[in-house]
Amino acid sequence: MTMKPMMMDQDIKLHPGTRIYGKWHKKTYQIMRHLGSGAQGTVYLAHSNQGEVAIKFSKDPSSLISEVNILKRFVALQGDPLGPYLYDVDDWVTNKGTINFYVMERIKGVTLDDSIRHKGFEWVYVFILQLLKDLSRLHELGFVFGDLKPENLMITESNYRIRCLDFGGTTQLGHSIKEYTEFFDRGYWGMGTRKAEPSYDLFAVMMIFIYAAERRRFNKTEHPRDQLIQKIKTNPKLKPFEKILLKALAGQFHHANDMRQAFLYKMNETNRIESRITRRRTATSPSKKRYQKKKTVSGWIGASVWAVVIIALYVMYTVLYVM
Amino acid sequence: MNKGTIKQILLITDGCSNQGEDPAAMAALAKEHGIVVNVIGVMENYETDDRGMKEIDNIASAGGGVSQVVQTKQLSQTVQMVTRQAMTQTIKGVVNQELQDILGDSQSMEDLPPEKRGRVMEVVDDLGETVNLEVCILVDTSASMKTKLPTVREALLDLSISLTSRMGENQFCLYTFPGKRKATSKIMSWTPKIDHISQVFSKLASGGVTPTGPAIRDVIKSFSTSSRRHLISHDDEAYDDGPRY
Structure with a gap:
C-alpha cells in the first residue's frame, strides 16, 4: 500500500507541440496551447484526428475519473448538452510517471x-x-x-x-x-x-x-x-x-x-410595470411639459415683441416731438 | 452492515517541535495502529520556515496522510480538503489492497483500463461517503499560535459542516499541546458533535514549548478507548474484510 502525501500544486506544464500518446486507446494528440488551470487539473487545447479538442490532465486520478463518470452519463441525454462531449479517456506514460487525461469537445x-x-x-x-x-x-x-x-x-x-x-x-x-x-x-x-x-x-x-x-x-x-x-x-x-x-x-x-x-x-x-410607466410618461407628462414650455416661450416672445414696439413708438414720439 | 471506520489524527501546528520524540516517528507509529496522520501548517503571510515545512511534510509522509501549509485566512477550506483527500486516499489504499489480492501482485487501480477504473472509483466515492470517521484533532497551542487560534476554531466549525453533511457517522475529540505537566491536555472527549468545540475554544490557554512527537504518541491511545466504548471499529477486521453490501 503506497500512500504519498499529496501536495495541492498540481499544475501540469506542457509546451506547444508536445505529443500525447494514449496508452490504452493508442490515439495521438498534439498540444496547441494552455486553456486554463483549476484546483484539480489543467486544460490544454490540442489537435486530434477529430479536429480541435480540449484535454484535461490531472496528477490526481480520482477526481478526473469521477468527472469522467459524470460526463459519460451526459452522452446518452437528449436535448441540449449539459456538459462538453466526452471523446476519450486514457493514460499518458511519461518518464516522470503516468498522467491521466480525458479528451473533450472544445467549447469556444x-x-x-x-x-x-x-x-x-x-x-x-x-x-x-x-x-x-x-x-x-x-x-x-x-x-x-x-x-x-x-x-x-x-x-x-x-x-x-x-x-x-x-x-x-x-x-x-x-x-x-x-x-x-x-x-x-x-x-x-x-x-x-x-x-x-x-x-x-x-x-x-x-x-x-x-x-x-x-x-x-x-x-x-x-x-x-x-x-x-x-x-x-x-x-x-x-x-x-x-x-x-x-x-x-x-x-x-x-x-x-x-x-x-x-x-x-x-x-x-x-x-x-416598466412599460406601463414609460407609456404613461410618453402619453401624458413629458408631452404636456413640452406643450407648457412652448406656451411660455411663445408668451415671452409676444411680450418682448410688444415691448420693442412700445419702446420704438416712444423713441419715435420723443424724436418727432423734440425736433 | 459494517463499512469499517477510518481513523485520523488532524494535527494543526505552526512550526517546529522542540521537545521529546521525533514527530515523524510517532506518526509512523500511529500508522501502524491504523491511524492516518494529516498535518496542516498554519503560517502568517508565508513566513518561510524551511525546517518547519519539512517537518510538516515528514510527519504526513510517515503517517500515511496529507499535509498542507496555508496562510491563516485559507485555513477553513484547507482543513476540510485535507481531511477529505486523506479519507479517499485511505479508502483507495484499502481498495488497491483488495485488487492486489484478487488480481495478483502488481495490480492496482491505476493498472486497470480507464473504463474499469471508473467503476472502481464509484465504489471508492461511495465508501468515502458512508464510512464512519473518527478524527482526533490535535491543536498546537504553544505561544506562537495564540493569534491563530480564533481562525483554527472557525476552520473546525467549518469542518463540522462538511463532515456532518456525509452519510457516515463521525466522531471527534480535541486535544491541545503542550498540556499541564503532560504532553497534551484533553479538551473534549469523543463526541459526534464537533460544534461543542466552539465553547471550549475560548477557554484555551496558549503558551509553552512544542512537544509534537509526545503529543501524537499520547493521542494514539485515545483511539483504542473510543473503539472500546463505541464498538464502531472492530480493530482492523473491518478493513481486512473489505466493503460489504
Whole structure:
C-alpha cells in the first residue's frame, strides 16, 4: 500500500507541440496551447484526428475519473448538452510517471465572469434562466453541480448559451459536496449543510446573481446572513428580485424549475410595470411639459415683441416731438 | 452492515517541535495502529520556515496522510480538503489492497483500463461517503499560535459542516499541546458533535514549548478507548474484510 502525501500544486506544464500518446486507446494528440488551470487539473487545447479538442490532465486520478463518470452519463441525454462531449479517456506514460487525461469537445466562448464584465446586467437574467434549466435537468439525473461559480460557466461564442464546464465538484444527490468555492458555498455563509441537494446549487445561483450585481466577492462579517440580506435589499439591481433571492438564500426552493418560474414571472411583471410607466410618461407628462414650455416661450416672445414696439413708438414720439 | 471506520489524527501546528520524540516517528507509529496522520501548517503571510515545512511534510509522509501549509485566512477550506483527500486516499489504499489480492501482485487501480477504473472509483466515492470517521484533532497551542487560534476554531466549525453533511457517522475529540505537566491536555472527549468545540475554544490557554512527537504518541491511545466504548471499529477486521453490501 503506497500512500504519498499529496501536495495541492498540481499544475501540469506542457509546451506547444508536445505529443500525447494514449496508452490504452493508442490515439495521438498534439498540444496547441494552455486553456486554463483549476484546483484539480489543467486544460490544454490540442489537435486530434477529430479536429480541435480540449484535454484535461490531472496528477490526481480520482477526481478526473469521477468527472469522467459524470460526463459519460451526459452522452446518452437528449436535448441540449449539459456538459462538453466526452471523446476519450486514457493514460499518458511519461518518464516522470503516468498522467491521466480525458479528451473533450472544445467549447469556444468566454467565461461568465468575463461576460458579466463586458455585457449589460440584462444578460445576467438570460444566463441565469438558461442555467436554471440545465440545473433542473442535472438534478433530475440525480446529481448536484457543487462548485458553481462564474469561472466554471462558459458563454458560447456561437449562440450565447451558458454551458457548465468543470464537473469536478458534481456530487450524487444525498452525498456531501465534493468541491466548492467559499463565496458561493452556503456552508461558508452559515446557511446550511454541504449535503448535495438542489437547494445547495440554487444558493450558489443566488450568489452568482449577487456577484454579478456587486461585481466583486466580499468576505463574510460577524453576521453573514444579515450581511447578504442587506446586500439584496440595498443594491438597486438586486432589489426587484428581493423575494426570489431571499427564498433561495433560505433554501426554500427545492427545484431549480421553481426558481426559474419565479424569475420568469418576476421579469414579466417588471416588464409590464416598466412599460406601463414609460407609456404613461410618453402619453401624458413629458408631452404636456413640452406643450407648457412652448406656451411660455411663445408668451415671452409676444411680450418682448410688444415691448420693442412700445419702446420704438416712444423713441419715435420723443424724436418727432423734440425736433 | 459494517463499512469499517477510518481513523485520523488532524494535527494543526505552526512550526517546529522542540521537545521529546521525533514527530515523524510517532506518526509512523500511529500508522501502524491504523491511524492516518494529516498535518496542516498554519503560517502568517508565508513566513518561510524551511525546517518547519519539512517537518510538516515528514510527519504526513510517515503517517500515511496529507499535509498542507496555508496562510491563516485559507485555513477553513484547507482543513476540510485535507481531511477529505486523506479519507479517499485511505479508502483507495484499502481498495488497491483488495485488487492486489484478487488480481495478483502488481495490480492496482491505476493498472486497470480507464473504463474499469471508473467503476472502481464509484465504489471508492461511495465508501468515502458512508464510512464512519473518527478524527482526533490535535491543536498546537504553544505561544506562537495564540493569534491563530480564533481562525483554527472557525476552520473546525467549518469542518463540522462538511463532515456532518456525509452519510457516515463521525466522531471527534480535541486535544491541545503542550498540556499541564503532560504532553497534551484533553479538551473534549469523543463526541459526534464537533460544534461543542466552539465553547471550549475560548477557554484555551496558549503558551509553552512544542512537544509534537509526545503529543501524537499520547493521542494514539485515545483511539483504542473510543473503539472500546463505541464498538464502531472492530480493530482492523473491518478493513481486512473489505466493503460489504
